[in-house]
Amino acid sequence: MKINSPLDAYKYLPGTNCGRCGEDTCMAFASHLIDRSKSGEDCLPMVEEDKYAKKLEELEKLLAPEIREVTIGTGEKSVTIGGDDVLFRHKLTFFNKTAYAYDVTDTMDEKELEERINTIQTFKKFYVGEFLNLDMVAVRCVSGKPDTFASTVKKVIGLTELPLVLCSFDPAVLKAALEVAADKKPLMYAANQENWKEVAGLAKEYEVPVTLFAPNDLDLLKSMAKTFAELGIEDLVLDPGTFPTGRELKTTFENFLKIRRAGIDGDGEIAYPIMAVPLTAWMAYDDDVSASYWETVVASVLTVKYGDIMIMHSIEPYALLPEMHLRDTIYTDPRKPVTVDPGVWEVGSPTADSPIIVTTNFALTYYTVESDISSNKIDCYIVVADTEGIGVEAAVAGGQLTADKIKKTLENAKFDLKEKTNYNTVILPGLSARLQGDVEDKVGSRVLIGSADSGRLPGWLEKNWPPQDK
Amino acid sequence: MSDKLKLSDLNSILKDLDVESLEGVTIEGDIELDIQGGGGMNPAMAYALGHEAAQISLHVANIARMLGYPVDQLFAQCLGAGGETAALQAEPAIEELLQAKFDVARSSEWNTPIQEVTLGATSADGGSRGHTITLGGEKAMPFYFDAEMPNRNYVTMDVFDMPISMAKSVKSNYEDVMGDPAEWAKKVVNEYNADMVTIHLISTDPLINDTPAKEAAKVVEDVLQAVDVPIVIGGSGNPQKDPEVLEKAAEVAEGERALLASASLNLDYERVAKAATDYGHAVLSWTQLEINAQKELNRKLMKQCNVPRDSIVMDPTTAALGYGLDYAYSNMERIRLSALMGDDELNFPMSSGTTNAWGARESWMKESPLKEDSDWGPREYRGPIWEIVTGLALALAGNDMFMMMHPTSVQVLKEITQTLYGNIEAKNPDITNWITAEV
Ligand code: B12
Ligand code: SF4
Numbered sequence: 029m030k031i032n033s034p035l036d037a038y039k040y041l042p043g044t045n046c047g048r049c050g051e052d053t054c055m056a057f058a059s060h061l062i063d064r065s066k067s068g069e070d071c072l073p074m075v076e077e078d079k080y081a082k083k084l085e086e087l088e089k090l091l092a093p094e095i096r097e098v099t100i101g102t103g104e105k106s107v108t109i110g111g112d113d114v115l116f117r118h119k120l121t122f123f124n125k126t127a128y129a130y131d132v133t134d135t136m137d138e139k140e141l142e143e144r145i146n147t148i149q150t151f152k153k154f155y156v157g158e159f160l161n162l163d164m165v166a167v168r169c170v171s172g173k174p175d176t177f178a179s180t181v182k183k184v185i186g187l188t189e190l191p192l193v194l195c196s197f198d199p200a201v202l203k204a205a206l207e208v209a210a211d212k213k214p215l216m217y218a219a220n221q222e223n224w225k226e227v228a229g230l231a232k233e234y235e236v237p238v239t240l241f242a243p244n245d246l247d248l249l250k251s252m253a254k255t256f257a258e259l260g261i262e263d264l265v266l267d268p269g270t271f272p273t274g275r276e277l278k279t280t281f282e283n284f285l286k287i288r289r290a291g292i293d294g295d296g297e298i299a300y301p302i303m304a305v306p307l308t309a310w311m312a313y314d315d316d317v318s319a320s321y322w323e324t325v326v327a328s329v330l331t332v333k334y335g336d337i338m339i340m341h342s343i344e345p346y347a348l349l350p351e352m353h354l355r356d357t358i359y360t361d362p363r364k365p366v367t368v369d370p371g372v373w374e375v376g377s378p379t380a381d382s383p384i385i386v387t388t389n390f391a392l393t394y395y396t397v398e399s400d401i402s403s404n405k406i407d408c409y410i411v412v413a414d415t416e417g418i419g420v421e422a423a424v425a426g427g428q429l430t431a432d433k434i435k436k437t438l439e440n441a442k443f444d445l446k447e448k449t450n451y452n453t454v455i456l457p458g459l460s461a462r463l464q465g466d467v468e469d470k471v472g473s474r475v476l477i478g479s480a481d482s483g484r485l486p487g488w489l490e491k492n493w494p495p496q497d498k
Numbered sequence: 499m500s501d502k503l504k505l506s507d508l509n510s511i512l513k514d515l516d517v518e519s520l521e522g523v524t525i526e527g528d529i530e531l532d533i534q535g536g537g538g539m540n541p542a543m544a545y546a547l548g549h550e551a552a553q554i555s556l557h558v559a560n561i562a563r564m565l566g567y568p569v570d571q572l573f574a575q576c577l578g579a580g581g582e583t584a585a586l587q588a589e590p591a592i593e594e595l596l597q598a599k600f601d602v603a604r605s606s607e608w609n610t611p612i613q614e615v616t617l618g619a620t621s622a623d624g625g626s627r628g629h630t631i632t633l634g635g636e637k638a639m640p641f642y643f644d645a646e647m648p649n650r651n652y653v654t655m656d657v658f659d660m661p662i663s664m665a666k667s668v669k670s671n672y673e674d675v676m677g678d679p680a681e682w683a684k685k686v687v688n689e690y691n692a693d694m695v696t697i698h699l700i701s702t703d704p705l706i707n708d709t710p711a712k713e714a715a716k717v718v719e720d721v722l723q724a725v726d727v728p729i730v731i732g733g734s735g736n737p738q739k740d741p742e743v744l745e746k747a748a749e750v751a752e753g754e755r756a757l758l759a760s761a762s763l764n765l766d767y768e769r770v771a772k773a774a775t776d777y778g779h780a781v782l783s784w785t786q787l788e789i790n791a792q793k794e795l796n797r798k799l800m801k802q803c804n805v806p807r808d809s810i811v812m813d814p815t816t817a818a819l820g821y822g823l824d825y826a827y828s829n830m831e832r833i834r835l836s837a838l839m840g841d842d843e844l845n846f847p848m849s850s851g852t853t854n855a856w857g858a859r860e861s862w863m864k865e866s867p868l869k870e871d872s873d874w875g876p877r878e879y880r881g882p883i884w885e886i887v888t889g890l891a892l893a894l895a896g897n898d899m900f901m902m903m904h905p906t907s908v909q910v911l912k913e914i915t916q917t918l919y920g921n922i923e924a925k926n927p928d929i930t931n932w933i934t935a936e937v
Contacts, residue, residue, distance in 0.1 A: 117831075118832055150872065153866075169934070170934050250600045251598035270929065271926050272929075274924030277918070353887075354891060486867070
């Protein structure tokens with residue numbers, strides 16, 4: 029973005045405060061342009077009325093992110109990468125989380141191919157109200173044969189909607205694959221010093237995004253990017269090479285830093301998304317666990333610092349889980365509130381005999397507890413106290429989770445325990461055991477202390493619910 | 499009006515326009531330029547003339563277009579292209595890569611190095627450690643090319659003064675030494691390559707064993723006897739008891755330049771600070787994910803308690819991967835950036851309680867409690883990598899010292915941080931053709 033204050037953006041807006049964008053004033057809208065939660069097109073007068081056309085165009089140019097956005101794939105599963113404007117996430121937020129692609133090859137037999145792709149596309153992990161998933165499949169041409177590769181790519185397309193990376197340095201191989209896959213808008217990998225002319229031709233002919241590969245040669249990388257842009261090919265991804273170990277890995281890390289800093293600082297010729305290939309860790313380690321560990325480590329470093337898309341090999345859960353969580357960590361919007369609404373909420377279809385459990389309105393706590401319960405098909409009421417977005421242990425320590433808070437939550441929800449339930453009993457989180465007496469006094473109910481971790485709650489309920497004596 | 503523009507029409511338009519420079523040129527048939535006025539025209543001349551003619555015909559075509567002639571179609575047909583105007587402009591055929599030089603500026607904002615803090619004292623300095631460890635000194639963000647990083651990252655491994663509950667895959671490494679802190683310390687140094695040892699005096703907690711401070715201090719002596727690496731001394735986390743425990747421990751460790759963990763705003767930090775200054779130790783300034791609280795505590799330690807700058811290390815709190823690491827990461831990154839830009843209340847090395855990663859259920863639970871989740875796989879592999887990734891993210895945010903537990907985690911974290919530091923030589927595979935690699 030070339031501007032950074034709402035005032036700068038305001039100058040381009042109609043200034044009529046008509047409210048059609050959903051904001052009360054153009055100034056309010058302008059601040060959303062700067063925090064990137066709204067875009068120029070949301071101001072309908074600007075889109076509809078010719079007299080604003082020029083201003084809109086200028087504005088959009090100023091608002092365009094420093095790092096170019098590139099979309100791979102089509103439809104719902106398509107991924108967009110790039111689009112960043114800052115070097116440190118707390119300065120705004122990072123946009124478009126790193127896209128993770130896992131490899132298959134054209135020498136795999138049908139069964140292996142099918143199993144791998146299935147794992148890649150179905151792997152999921154619940155986290156804060158939604159599922160973390162994997163994004164892409166990278167098809168590597170190992171056979172060297174255009175026909176073989178094309179037929180594998182065709183099979184892969186039949187098996188998954190995930191966007192693809194087509195990997196070969198041989199233009200003939202790439203062409204054969206594009207013949208069957210171009211309409212899915214795969215990412216071509218890759219142009220290099222030798223083949224760039226032919227690959228540029230393919231990128232133009234088939235209108236697909238393309239990766240430029242220049243291992244540890246930033247001059248060459250930039251010169252390729254410049255050339256491709258000159259040719260009108262701007263959906264580019266840069267791969268400066270991922271050297272898996274030793275000093276070269278340090279250099280790899282530095283290359284990522286350099287490319288991104290140059291791009292954010294305004295060197296448009298190199299302001300494209302960056303690709304990492306942690307898969308190269310498998311070329312450095314022999315045994316699977318070491319290779320998988322090291323691959324995760326390299327992926328972690330380059331997820332934190334500026335990798336926008338990466339190709340990996342291990343689909344072991346112990347590799348996938350930390351990878352997915354780390355990118356979520358880095359790409360979570362630090363400006364977003366992480367609370368849920370306080371109140372008494374139903375999970376499933378609770379009756380007067382169902383358990384009543386107490387927790388906090390910290391989103392992480394709430395969703396963890398809620399999913400632990402609902403996935404085990406337990407019907408119950410959740411009393412979500414307003415702890416100002418603080419989790420159980422810290423809220424007890426800091427005084428945001430108290431007997432009074434719990435009482436107030438029930439009252440505000442007009443939830444009378446004696447009237448609506450048969451046991452007049454609430455269950456507190458194990459980590460808030462010390463509130464037991466207080467809650468008994470203030471709420472006037474019986475209080476049970478549940479497990480420390482809500483993951484153990486289903487087992488705990490089996491033993492302790494319903495309470496033995498009424 | 500005919501829908502075709504005949505060349506003769508073009509001719510007559512040209513005539514009407516009285517274009518001087520086209521005099522002597524007639525256009526006939528299939529756009530053939532018949533140049534009258536004698537043969538033997540030199541090629542440069544022909545080119546110039548042709549160029550001019552083309553220019554003019556474009557000009558004229560524009561006029562014709564204005565008059566409503568379907569000029570584009572005509573041109574397309576003449577040039578044998580598919581009816582697009584674009585065909586008029588040939589693709590820029592590029593035969594050689596355009597030259598470009600990559601260049602990026604070094605940061606000009608980072609002008610203040612991080613304070614160096616040395617832990618441990620050898621006999622030369624009145625201690626009995628085999629070597630010392632220096633933290634801090636950075637002039638840039640970690641591992642960046644802007645400036646060489648003077649000191650590498652260090653790992654201090656946790657030792658407890660009593661058996662405690664811990665994740666199964668951690669515990670299996672320590673079962674034989676659980677009851678004996680000195681043996682435990684030896685094990686982490688000799689077998690697991692710990693740079694330092696943290697002795698946690700958790701049995702002193704009144705709610706646990708309420709071990710008297712004096713007795714706890716004996717354990718510190720035992721550990722100092724057992725190993726010769728620099729040590730960290732931790733209390734139980736009980737704010738009432740910790741100052742007393744740390745005082746006694748500091749006294750018996752006099753001269754060894756240990757790190758006292760911790761001073762925090764919710765206990766009598768003055769006593770902890772005094773114990774450090776009286777007996778020549780450094781102090782860990784611990785706050786909970788809050789940059790202003792960190793500034794406040796550091797300020798108090800320096801101004802109110804007279805702790806020298808070279809004796810403060812910060813613990814801005816570590817939340818595990820998936821459990822608040824986003825806060826912990828950005829908190830550390832902001833602290834380090836402010837420090838490099840000259841904030842002298844934040845200009846200290848940082849330490850992370852990376853062990854917190856073992857609180858995340860993904861690191862220790864046998865399987866996901868959620869039926870919808872994919873299989874989590876064996877926890878023996880899940881746990882260590884959780885600790886590694888938690889620590890690694892913070893290493894990239896600027897953390898200098900890691901308090902850790904699992905031997906595999908320690909080994910891998912050291913390998914990657916020292917690789918990024920530039921300390922590890924390795925022969926790399928040829929990645930130029932990674933696509934066909936057998937993996
Ligand atoms: C992140 C964090 C913070 C963040 C909080 C962010 C937030 N939005 O909550 C911040 C920086 C604000 C913070 C501040 C403080 N913190 Co703090 N913090 C942590 C940390 C690192 C992680 C906590 C966390 O998010 N856990 C994850 C969530 C999902 O867990 P949870 O809410 O407890 O939910 C789980 C269980 O409770 C259970 N559960 C939840 N609901 C229910 C319901 C039922 C019925 C059942 C059965 C189970 C159940 O299942 C859930 C999933 O496992 C822990 C250390 C650790 N444990 O790793 C310290 C910790 C919790 N903090 C601690 C302290 C002391 C504080 C402060 C008081 C420090 C201070 N002196 O300023 C302040 C208090 C601030 C306040 N309350 O205003 C202590 C608490 C010690 C104690 N036992 O009393 C801890 C343990 C650190 C420590 N070792 O000292 N903290
Ligand atoms: S729609 Fe446009 S003109 Fe109307 S208030 Fe919003 S920004 Fe202003």
